[in-house]
Amino acid sequence: MNSQKTLKEQSKTVKPEEVIEPQPTSSRLPRLTIVVIIFIIIVAGYFILSSRNQKQTASVFPSQTPTVIPTIDSRINWKTYTNTDLGFSIQYPEDYLYEEIDAGVTHSPYTSYSLIDLQGNGNKIEIAVAENDNNYSLDKIIGNGPLLSYSKDILDNENVNNIEVDGVEALRIDNIPVGLAGIRSEILFIKKNKIYQIILVPSEAKVDIFNQILSTFQFLDQEQDSTIWVRKQFGEAWDIEYPERWSVNEAGLIEGNIILSGIYNNTSYAINLGYPIGLGYIDGPPQNLTLEQWVNHELSFLPTSQRETIQIKDSIVTNTPGKKVLNIAEVTYDDGVTRQYSNNFTHQVYIWLEGNKNQRIVTLKQTSGVFDPQTAEQLLDRFIQGIN
Secondary structure (H helix, E strand, O other), rough: OOHHHHHHHHHHHHHHHHHHOOHHHHHHHHHHHHHHHHHHHHHHHHHHHHHHHHHHHHHHHHOOOOOOOOHHHHOOOOOOEEEEOEEEEEEOOOEEEEEEOOOOOOOOOOOOOOEEEEOOOOOEEEEEEOOOOOOOOHHHHEEEOOOOEOOOOHHHHHHHHEEEEEOOEEEEEEEEEOOOOOOEEEEEEEEEEEEEEEEEEOOOOOOHHHHHHHHHHHHHHHHHHHOOEEEEEEEEEEEEEEEEEEEEEEEOOHOOEEEEEEEEOOOOEEEEEOOOOOHHHOOOOOOOOOOHHHHHHHHOOOOOOHOOOOOOEEEEEEEEEEEEEEEEEEEEEEEEOOOOEEEEEEEEEEEEEEEOOOOOEEEEEEEOOOOOOHHHHHHHHHHOOOOO
């Protein structure tokens, strides 16, 4: 009995061990399956979200596409610089500063040039304009512009490219090893007997914004400059019409003098309006002076050799007698006793007394190119028609 009892107790003890041992293995399998499923869901969700973000990023930041220069209309906050004497306008960012510099004498063969300086955001853009007195072609001014000269031997042909600036053939030269800072870009072109040289410095300057500024360069439209005229009253001295985009210098208005300058038929002109003191007589004009006598007195200062080209025509200015004196040499010095003249021609109109206004003189001078007497006379006639 005792031995049987012991066996039964032993069998009871062993059976639970045989049943319990496989239980842990059967419970681990479902847990592992759940973990794998969760992992797959997480990975799949990650890839779905990543693909969506990539699509959104590609649509917002198209960094792989070439830079597109914006149109002028998109530059609503840019300013415009206009120079009627030099015949162009150009736009620039509102945070840029510009300065007109009196450049004075430059290197041979140029005698002088005009300089406009634009600066901002680490960029410096210089625009130089000079007369093409030697009739240079475009290839002749490489390394020989009014602002910058250097040897062509330093250039890499890959850096010289043909471009257009407002429809005009131009050359672009990049990465010029000149000076301490180097030249990032140089643009050269010729228009209406003027040489234009545009330079970007330093060598690490931002070329993208330079390209945008360069794309706004425009030559002043001939028709717009010559046909749109405006009227203005200048005190009691002058009531005139003149081209809308011309510059007006009123510094001498207190003495009745005004200087107008601008473009007409793609040529630069200046018109001086004045009330001559004493009519050129040291002690004042004689009594009973006539218009013809006044004009003859003015011409008496001229050397005989410079009188041969002069033509005198009768004119009427605001219902008042006048004399057009064409092809008269430009006065460069006048102290009231002696006068000196250059070889440059001008056209003048002598206007006789009109109401409470004294005698007046209108002088027209061409300031660019070779003097064209016919076009200059057309402009003078148009101008005096607008005098009230």
